[in-house]
Structure formats: C-alpha cells, structure tokens
Amino acid sequence: GNFSFKNIPAGSYLIGVSHIGFASIAKEIDVDKETFLEFELEESRTELNEVIVTGFASATEKQNTPIPVSVVREKDFMQNSATNIIDALSNSPGVSQITNGPSISKPVIRGLGYNRVVVVNDGIRQEGQQWGDEFGIEVDEYSINRIEVYKGPASLRYGSDAMAGVINMLAAPTAPEGTIKGNVLMNYQTNNGLMGTSLNIGGNNKGFFWDVRYSHKQAHAYQNKYDGYVWNSGYAENNWKATIGFNRRWGYSHLTASSFDQQLGIIEGARDSATGKFITDIILPSGPEEIIAPDNQYKSYNFFPIIHQRVVHHKLVWDNNVSLGKGLLGVRLGYQENFRREANDPGVGDLYNNYFFLRTGNYDVRYVFAEKNRFELSVGANGMAQASEDRGTVFLVPEYNLFDLGLYTIAKKSFEKFSLSGGLRFDSRLLHGKDLYTDSSNVRISGPTAKSIHRFVGYNSDFSGISASVGATYDFTSNWYGKINIARGYRAPNIAESGSNGVHDGTPFYEIGDSKLKAESSLQMDGTVGYSNADVSFEVNAFVNNINNYIFPMKLIGKNGKDSLRYDPTISFIDPAPTFKFVQGDAVLTGGEAILNIHPRSVNWFSWLNSFAMVNAIQKNQSDSSKYLPYTPPYKFRTELKLGLPKEGDTFKNAYFKIGIDHFFEQNKVFHKFGNETVTPGYTLVNLGIGTDICSAQKTFCSFYIYASNIFDVAYQSNMSRLKYTDTNNVTGRVGVFNMGRNISFKVVIPINFKR
Template structure:
C-alpha cells in the first residue's frame, strides 16, 4: 500500500516539476537584514520559510536570496543570536524584495512554531503552551539521548533505565499518552514498554518543540498528554552547501559520540545526509559502576527531493540501530554484581563496551515522503510513511531472542490549507494508519495484532490585532484485532471518539500576554494494557492486561500568563486535567507469581476517573544584556478521584536555577561567543505516591557548562568548543521515575563531557 502511495505521489511531483504552467508562478525573494538601532548589516542571520522547509543565511553585507518560491503570501522568520526573532507575512505576488530590521534582545522570543496548530505562526499567537529547545541546547546539554536533553523544560520529566533509555513524561503522563513526531511522522516503536526508548538520533534535529497539554485534535489518540516534535533542518538556499562535524566524550561511562551531517541545494534539487555513532561502557554511580549498562548506537539518514515553485517534495530514509545492556541488579552476599550464571563480575567486565546477557537489540527503519503542493488558492500538505521496528530481547542466548517484536506501520496524513479570507484561516485534514505486529521469539508478552486507525478534523484560526481565536473538532476510529497464539486468546476491540479544542491569545499590554485553551482528548488502550501476560525482561515484574478496558477521555483547562520586559521575563502556566477511565497498573495486595523458580510481583492494569493538575513557573532576570538568572519550577499532582488515592509514577516537583554569562567581545575577535553557566537542579521529596510505591527523597545536583567559538581573520566560524559538567557535587540520589529505583541503583555520578563542533559551508 505505502509503495503505491509513494509511487503515485512521485509521479504527481514529476508532472508538477516539468509543467510549463507552473513556470509563471515561480519567483525569488531577496533583501537585507540590519540592526534596527545602528543600521549595520547582520551577518549570519537565518531567513527561513518554514512552510517550504527552505532557508538562507545572510552574508557579510547582511544580504540573502531565496529562489524557487511560489508567488503567494508566505510567513518569513528571521533570527540571529542576540536579537529578537522577527516574523513577518510577505506577499510575493506584489513584491520580490523584503528587508528586515532586528532588535537587540537577550531573549530570542516569539519564534515561529509548527507544533500545536496546523497553521504556522508566532508562539505568542498559539493558544497552547509550547517550549522550544535549540540545537545548541541539545548538543551542549551533555545528554546521552534526545529525551534526556529535554529534561530542563518545565513540566517535562523522563522515565529512565540507565543512561541509554529515556521515555518522555509531560505533566505526569507518558507512554502512549505522549506523541513523538519526527519529520512530521508519529514515531511507532512499541512505546508501551517501560524500557522502550525513543529510537531517534539526537543529532538529526535542528530543534525540538514541546507541547504541554492535550493535542488529540491534530494528532489523534495517544496525544492526550502532549507532543514532542523533533524538527529536521531547513534546506539551504539554491547553490548553497552546509554541514558540520560534531564529537564529544564523557568521562563517566567513556561515551564517545561522533556525528557528520551535510546538506545542499542545486537548482531546487535538495539533499541531506546524516550519520552518528555512539559507544559507551557501563555508567558509574557515586558508589559503584553498574554492571551491564553499556550501549552502542549507529544511525544513518538521508533525504533527497525538490524545492520548486509548486512547493516541495522530500523523500527521507532513516535507520536507527542500537544495542543496550539490561541491568537486573543481581548481587552476591557481599553486595557485588553477579552475571546471569551467578558469578562475580570482574573489573574488566564492568568497563567492557560489549553487551552481556540480557540485552536489547533494536532496529528502527523509516521511509517518509513529505510534500507541500500549491493546489487551487490553497495548498495541500501530505506525509506518507512506512516504519519497521524490530525489537529483540536476548536473555539466554546472544543470537536467539527470547522475545522478538516485529512491527510494521503504514501511515498517511494530509491537510488542505484554504486561502485566508478576512483573517479567517481554515484547515481540513485526514489521516490513516495500518499497523501489524508479529512475534518471532521463543516467548511473547503481547499477541500478534493488526490495527486500523482513521481520523478527520476541521480547524479554523482568526487573528485580530491583539486577539487570536482558534477552534477545531476531530473524529477518530480505531479497530484492533489480536490473534490467538502462545498463551493468548484472540479478541477484537473497537474504539471511537470526538476530540476538540477552543483557544485564545490576548495581548493585554505591550509586555503582557494571556493564553487559554480548553481541550477534549481521548486515548484508546494500547495492546499491552489490553493483553500483556508475562515477565518482560528488564522490568522486574509480571504484567497482566485487561481486555475489557475502556478508552480514556479527558477535559483539560490550561492558561498561561507571559511577561516579556527589558530586564525581566516570566511565565506562569496552570492546568487542570479531568481524565475519565484513566489506565495504570498496580501491584494489588502484594500479589506475586512464581516463574521458573523466581518470584515476581504481579502488576495488573486498572482504571478510574482521575485528575492531573499542576503549574509551571519560569523567571528570567537579566539586569544587563549578557547576564541571565534563569529559574523555573514545575509541580504535578495526580489522584484517582474514585478511590481518593494518588496516581503512580507522578514526577517529583523540580526547581531549576541557572546563572549564565555571555562575554561580550569584538565581532572580529578570533575567540568569540564565550559563555559560562552554572545551575542547580533540585527535585523535591515525592511522598504522594500510590499504595504500592515507595516515597522518594529530594536531592540537588550541580551542573555547569563553558564554551566558546573560534573564528578566522575574515570572521568565519571555524569551530565551537564546550565542556559540560553534570552532578559536579557527586550527589548520591535516586530519581522517583528511575526504573533502577526498584533494585536500589542510584543515579549517574559526576560526569564531564568535552565537545567540539566544526561547521563547513559554501555559498553561491
């Protein structure tokens, strides 16, 4: 099916590419970017058209040119570090030039966001709460994976299994309640599992947008709690070529990570290639090195496509491949780690980069065709994708997996954007997914199944000078057919529901803005919740599903108040989320089961009407341009309203305080962009826990980063260097959402990461 869809779309693209009728609609846009106060040209500013995935960088004179763009009204965003991001609607039917003036600002606020609404626009005009994490923040965080790099975003936490596996949690919700998008495609990789990470290369992203709150209107089931949108880089302007080599080394587990990427544009034929390799031995806590927590990873992705006057079409292939050791925490009487045969492990085993039993081997492949075509007076944006996820879990043999999940997912998503009429911008969309999962191992935790999902939505947005209103409605249906095999009986379940939202933004004053949103979402139970029956390697428990579970429905009220001043900026977000038939698992009455002579606690899936509420507050004080004192706090509380008990796996309240100073230097200096930062991450005691959970103590860790950029005599960036330290005080702690908490393994000890990035480019 997906091959036929891709073939048809490629034929359509070829027709558009060589159609003489389209030639009359082609144009270009050029201009200058200057400092508003001084009038001086700004070199290195990014001028982009996000809807076309096209961008350019200004030269020494502040000049830019974008070719092969349609004659239409397009939203252009201009950004440069140290300046306020500028977003402007330009009508290319009447002009081919546009000059921009940027204002100096220590806050690069109000950037264009693509998440939370099908319509591109300023973040301040989006009624949902969205945080943007830049590529620089992702790279210099010292994180071991892309989700780990997002943990400083207020309201975002992670369920961890050592340093290699992180699952996102937004406002207390994770697993199948969070949609992870990559290249506009919903990532499908058995995300129901505790120790199933996100199979996406952290170096492939140009930025990440995090939507906190229900997003079922745009993404259907599974977006009940929020969205993490991993966004690819825009392609350069015609005749340009760019790329970078990045490398880092971490002292704690000897992690080496190397990445090479480059991209170009030749007469509208665009391309990109990205490759990453990581390798690490077992990590250290403040008291020990954790046996069998090593991992390695190799990733490769490539894109080829067209950027023409009719729009764009990009065909992308990616392959993510990793092996991850699974620590079971078995020890001898002296408290030392032992291997699967009960033998004490040696120092060389602890420092080995090889995988010992048990371990995971996961391969995720994805083929995606993204297109955006001018059609009538509007345009049609379509994403067709095929994903193959192979998850092997090896327990007794390094070649024959005990469990082997083989998942294929075919999906298509299409949206039509109508011409804006009197400020009203309507969008209609449809989507469909076919998914089939088979078991190829000796045993199975879930049955093989086929799943069919379809949905359609309508959305409209209206903007006035100081006020924006948006609303939408969506219908989804899902059918799941489980097969009879292993210990499972067959069953068929169907789910359907209506989602919707109404939101507004209001600029109350020059510096004060208000956002509010009411959203209704839903989530169908996943296959594990319905049918799990067995011990999942690395989870330390026996899981038992319930085929009679109902779908979850939610009603969330969300509001945010934002202040953007010259010396102080702040944001206060509050939310209250009613969730009917909320699904979670419990160890009821300390039930246990004997499996091959070993006792495991039995965790059964239950549900009840529940509520999640909380707040996020951030405060950035910058008394002088180059000094930042950044502070944020996030708090979430979850309760089962029927039993008046606390929900499990609610993250600890977290306070982050960071001081950062950017040293001012001459623009022609050989060493520039020097910065230093230091901050505390404080997680408070979590005592409001489900009856089967244990409480978690509070803790604080000290982090710090220093970096600089080296330039040539002509001002060209040669390389960037940074050193990032995490847990510099070597605090001995266990996070409430660490899965190693159950076996008494602490968090990562002091880690120093050394990194280098070498950019290269050629401009026509």
C-alpha cells in the same frame, strides 16, 4: 546578510529571522510577486518570540498559541550534555523522563507518559514499542535541530495517544540555494566514556537539494559515588539518515530515509549477598552460573553479556506540499519497521527471548485554505496501519493488526489584540489481537490440538472518540498577555493494556490485559498570564486535567489475602510473580509552570533564567495508599545564570559562561500500596558550562563547548528511575541503583561551507 527564497507558492506566510546573540523576529508577509524586506535584529541572549509549527492550522507565533509550547533549540543541545534525545529535553519546564539507565528514557509531560505522549519525527509519529518499560525513543539525537513540546491534549491534530501532549522533533533546514553545508560533531563524556561523532553534509542546486548524516555513539558502564561503575549499563549506536527533494514555485517534494541501530545492556542491579557487588551470568559446559561481575569488563566498549537488547528502527517518509487553488495541499506518507530483540535467559545462550517486529504505515493528508481577513482554516485526515509479529520464545502480548482513521478541522481567527482558535476531530481505531497456541513445551504451534495451550485468545476491539479544543489569546497591553484553552483528549488502550498475558520483561510482575477496556477521555483547562519586554519576561501556566476511564494496573490478591502469584511457563528463570490486571478508574492532574527570565537590554551579556514546575496526580475513589499515580515527577526548581564573555579580537566570538542549579523536591506523594513506590528524598545538582566560537578570516572555524553536570558528584536516586527498586546492597543497606554521578562533556563542532 542577504538572503533569498525562490520557488515559493503565492500565499500568506509567517517568516522567522534569527541569529545567535540576537532576538528573533517573526512577521506575517504576503507573497504574490518578488518581494524585498529588511529586518533589523536587536542584540539579546534570549528568544522573546518564536515561530511554532506544532499542532496548529499553520505556523504561529509562540505568544499567540493558547497552549503552552516549549522550544528547545540547537544551541541548547550544544551547550548542555545528554545521553539520549529525551534526556536533552528534561531541562524544559513540565517535561521529565522515566529512565532505565542512561540509554533508555521515556518522555513524560505534566505527569503523563508512555502511550499518552506522541513523539513526531520527520513529520510522522514515531512508532516503536511505547507501551514497554525498557524501550526508549529510536531517534539519533545528533540529527535534531529543534524540538517543540506541546503541553496539553493534542489529539485534535495527532489522534490517539496525544493526551498529554506532543514532542515534535525537527531537522535542520535544507542548505541555502547554491551552497554545500554541513558539520562534523565530536563529543566525549567522562562519566561513562561516551564517544559520539556525527558527520552531516548537504547541498542545494537550483531547488534540488540533498542531505546525508552518519552518527556513531558508544559508552561503557556509567558510575556514581555509591555504586561505582554500574554493571551492564553500556551501549552503542550506529545511525544514518538521507534526504533528497526539490522545491518549486508550485510546492515541494521531499523523501527521507533513516536507520537507528542500538545495542545496549540491561541493568538488572542483581548483587552478591556477601560483598554487595554486581553479579552476572556466564555459560559453562555444565550450564549457566552466576559470578561477580569482572572488574576488567566495566569499561569495555565492546562487551555485552548474555542479558542485552538490540533495537533497530528503519523509516521512510515522503513529504509533499503543492499549491492547489488558493490553498496548499499536503500529503505525507511514511513506513516504519521496528525490531526489538532482548536476550534475558542465560539458559538459552545467545538466542533472543523477546523479539518484537512492528510494521507501521502512516498517512497524513491536509489542506490549508488561503488566509482571508486573518482567518486561517485547515482540514485533514491522518492515521496509521500496523502489523505486529512476535518472533521470540517468551510471550507477553499477542500479535496484532491495527488501523487508525482520524478526520479533523482546525481554525484560527486573529484580531488586533485577540486571537481565537479551535477545532474538532473524530477518531476510529480497529484492533485485532491474534490467537496463540503453544504445545506442552511452550513452543508456538499453528493451531489448537488436544494438548495445546491457548496462550492468547483472539479478540476484536473497536474504539472511537471525539476530540475538541477552543482557546484564546489576548494582549492586554504591548507587554502583558493572557491565554486560556479548553481541550478534550482521547486515547485508545494499547496492546499491553488490552491483551497482555505474561511476565513483563524487566519487571517482576505478571500482567493481564482486558480486551473490554474502554477508551480514555480527558478534559483539560489551561490558563496563562505573561509579561515580556526587552529587559524581563515571565510566564505562569496552570492546568487541570480530568481523565475518565484512566487505565492502570491493579494488583490481584489471592484467597489467602496475600499476593496472587502466577508462573510464566515460557520464562524458566523467573519465580512465580505478583499478578497485576489492567483496570480503569478516574484521575485528575493539576499543576503548572512558572518561568522568569531577566535579560537587561543595557547589559546584553547577562541573562538569568528561572523556572518552577509542579504536578499533582491523583486517582479518584482510592485509598490513601493507592490514590497517587505512580511515576509522578517531583516539584522542580531550576535556575541558570549565563554571562556573555567579552570578544577577544576576531578569534573568539559568542563566548559564554553559565552556572545552573536543579533542585528536585522530595516526592512523598507516591503509590504506597503493595510496596510499588517509596518516598524519594529531594536533591540538588549544580552544573557549569562554557563555550565559544573560534573564528578565522571572519568565518567560524569551530565551536567548542564544555558542560559539567552534577559537579559535586551528588549520589541520588530519581523517583522516575526504574533502577530505584532493584536489589538491596547488603553491605551498605542501600536499595537499588543510583543515577549518574559527575559528568563532564566536551563537544566540538566544525562547520563545512562551500558556495558554488
């Protein structure tokens, strides 16, 4: 095909060329006048080298990044099934998820999650309630075209919380000049009846472009072999996104607005002691009463009982990039509103007990100097301001104001076979936790009185830290390469760690924060050896991550030697709970990933991808029962054999069949103390997939994908699932709720293409 790019400022660029069924090409080019280039792609079902935009001075070839970066492409989303955007990442080596049912997933990179992973969407860090166990990522999975996972401390570019790494979610490129493009996506999944639809359309006329998307998703309760249908596990989403902007030779300006609206049940796993069936609450004239969950409601799409959540996230991003001098100046501003409401008390009917409202303003200013003698340099400042309100009747964390400022510089020098990169950053965070007074009925009041309760004592915390990184890549031969990187990360305590005082919803724990906590700091070393040619590629990554002042909750013991119990007066339906206080220590994490991809050039319809990931996470100076960090992913081996099917005339193209096996090893390195975690047996899941493009008149009419996960309907519990520790089924003796059973996903994508 023939392609043109207009209105590009003069400078050096890394251009990437890709097409389904062919190996991508990345090439550095200089643009100062009209330039013509020819690229010839070789047939391949494997991406050998890609362009990475996450965490560096400028776009970089994947092989020239000193830190391991995984890429999940659009075709990976299409050819697999997922229940949310983080679930779609879980096949990437070194990436896992803490789950609370199919709708709530929190990303974990190399054993670290929550506020130690930064999620970037639309160019700014996604800010919701990352500290909570029952909060997922507020991103429409259908709106994402590509994800880059930076596995290692990325505080240098993204500031506090990027200690484990960054997940950068990228939308599809704008429509080509003079075209209107889009697609209609439809998805149905058999296990929980998930029905998803997404409509996208956008256009580009003389550099002015627009793009809009609307997505809807709904699902009833999911099922597995042991539990049957799981009560209150359904959910629904309504999301939209719109972008307008223009591209000129001096630069570009883009404005994006989006909204994520999700309603979901909260899985408690409470059971009837006699039958083992799930129970729920109903409201009678005499008050709330527990009953066995009615069978006719498990498969309802519109039924949400008393205990449920409503999560709404609005976002506005203004992204600008202009040619200034011989370099490029980027200015990106964002505003986010996060509403998180939870009804969990049958005694108050439809009122929301928890109602968090968070406003975030993001700013990011960066100047990229013109490349000279293969030396790249960028400097910048970024951060955010936050204001949190608690509009509920249950109080866990104080209202707060926060301000972040970070100043950084990142550089890279390239030679013929060798590249050296690194940078330095200074961060400062101001956190103000506000006072809260309640009356004798635990109702918020404006100030102290003779009988008031001082629920939260106001405090001011000031954190600062230095982040730094230095890394190198070296091409030993045209096929062999090596990488090494040393990075220092930084993370300030979150609001729960510094200010909580109450029962953490969704858990049976009373949590107490400490405003005197220090910022965490880490020192991580990464090493990589790899080999790549047209027939085979493999890579081995290893890391050691030492964390000082690691923050974790420690159980308190009373004078009688038993659990210290506390009663939260704002939650009438919960008994006194074991008390945990956030403290600090030191931790060390070690592990890595190995990837082997066999893709013979002479048999370009065949590829065999294998990966192994492991992480060991230990708290230093702890007893055997408490030395392992909780929610550490088990070792995982994954293999997938993919066959390209022969073309059938001009109708079926890019057809494939694949079979994959995921084996999760037993996780016996657990936090035994206080009964927090138990050993999780290993398990193996087998998956199948098939798909094709259906063409007419040399154009793709639609693409069709079928993916069957867990085809043998294995009943299993992931040690990363919080549902593993819910009630015991007295009939079977099994503890907790099991993960999703067999699920078959049907997906159809119909492209929309018009030319002016």
